[in-house]
Amino acid sequence: MPPERKKPVVRKAPARKPNKGKKKSNRFLTQWKIAIAGILLILLSPFYYGYILKGFVGTWRWIKDIGEDPNYRTYESFSIKIPKKYTIHGIDVSYYQGKINWQKVKEMRDDDVSIRFAFIKATEGILQVDPYFQRNWREAPKVGIACGAYHFFRPKRDGKTQAKFFLQVVNIEKGDLPPVVDVESLDGVSPLRMRLELSDFLTYVEMKTKVRPIVYTGLKFYEDYLEGKLDDSPLWIAHYYQPKLRLDKSRWKFWQHSDKAKINGIGHVVDFNAFNGDSTAFEKMIIK
Structure with missing residues (x-):
């Protein structure tokens, strides 16, 4: 007889201890500890407080300026702040502005601000003529905008020669x-040489x-090289984003206060x- 077959023994799988999530929990806590440590380092850093303080001071100064000078406010149409103490406003243009619709310029108005005058670039050095000068010089006066022409001065070039070139291009009339002569840099020459050439330009024109021509320059350039040297010349000073021009009011005629209108x-x-x-004062500036 065949041997009696035994029933196979069924072995139970060993019971596994339930995973209580210790590793996951430990990893989660570690990440939080690192994050908290990082935040504490930032909060305790002097650079952080310096940054916050700087932002606070900047905001406070802005609020303080607005509070102290309510006449310096933003005009939304022009997208800039404009000092309200002044009633006659204008622009200056060159080839950079491209083809201009002067009728639209004249019609623009925001509250009490409109464009009454324009200074137009004519020449530079002894050879360059602004490609849009003739068009601007012809079209702007047609809509009733008072215009003046300006020459970008190069101190390395002979002042009288530059003056002759300027007057060959520009026909100045009643x-x-x-x-205007625009002087903004030394171009590598000494301040004395710059002033001599500039004087020759002014005298000839x-x-x-x-x-007498108007002299345009930046406030710092004026203070460094021209202050006390141009007492007989009307001044047009560039000094941006300020409620007030830091120069005696008796010394200047025009103030370029923004370059982003x-x-x-x-x-x-x-x-x-x-x-x-x-x-009345503006009418006296017009050539009769």
């Missing part, structure tokens, strides 16, 4: 604003036009200027 009819941002005086 109804115009005085001509005044001799030919019977009008948006003007209807112009595709690029524009310099914005204020005239130091009322309508």
Whole structure:
């Protein structure tokens, strides 16, 4: 007889201890500890408090300035702050602004601010003529904007030669604003040489036009190289984003206070200027 077959023994799988999530919990706690440590390091860092303090001081200064000078406010249409103490405003343009619709420029108004005058770049050095000068010089006066032409001065070049070149391009007539010479850098020459060439330019233009030219420059350049040297010349000073020009009011005629204005009819941002005086004083600036 065949041997009796035994029933197979069924072995139970060894019982596993339930996973209580210790490893996962430990990893989670470790991550939190690292995060908290990082936050504490930031909060305890002097750089963090320095950053917060800087932001606080900046905000406080902004609030303080607004509180102290309510006449310096934002005009949404022009996208800049404009000093409200001045009633006559204008722009200055060059080829950078491209083709301008001067009718739209004239029609633009926000509250009590509109464009009354424009200074237009004509020449630079002894060879360069602004490609948009003739068009701007012709079209802006048609809509009733008072215009003045300006020359970008190069101190390395002979001042009298630059003056002759400027007057060959620009025909200055009655109804115009005085001509302007724009001097912004030394171009590698000494301050004395710059002033000599500039004086030659001013003397020649005044001799030919019977009008003393306006000198345009930045406030720092004026303080460093021209202060006390141009007492007989009207000044046009660039000093941006401030409620007040840091210069005796008796010394300047025009203030370029922003270079970021948006003007209807112009595709690029524009310099914005204020005239130091009322309508009567402005009319006296016009060549008769």
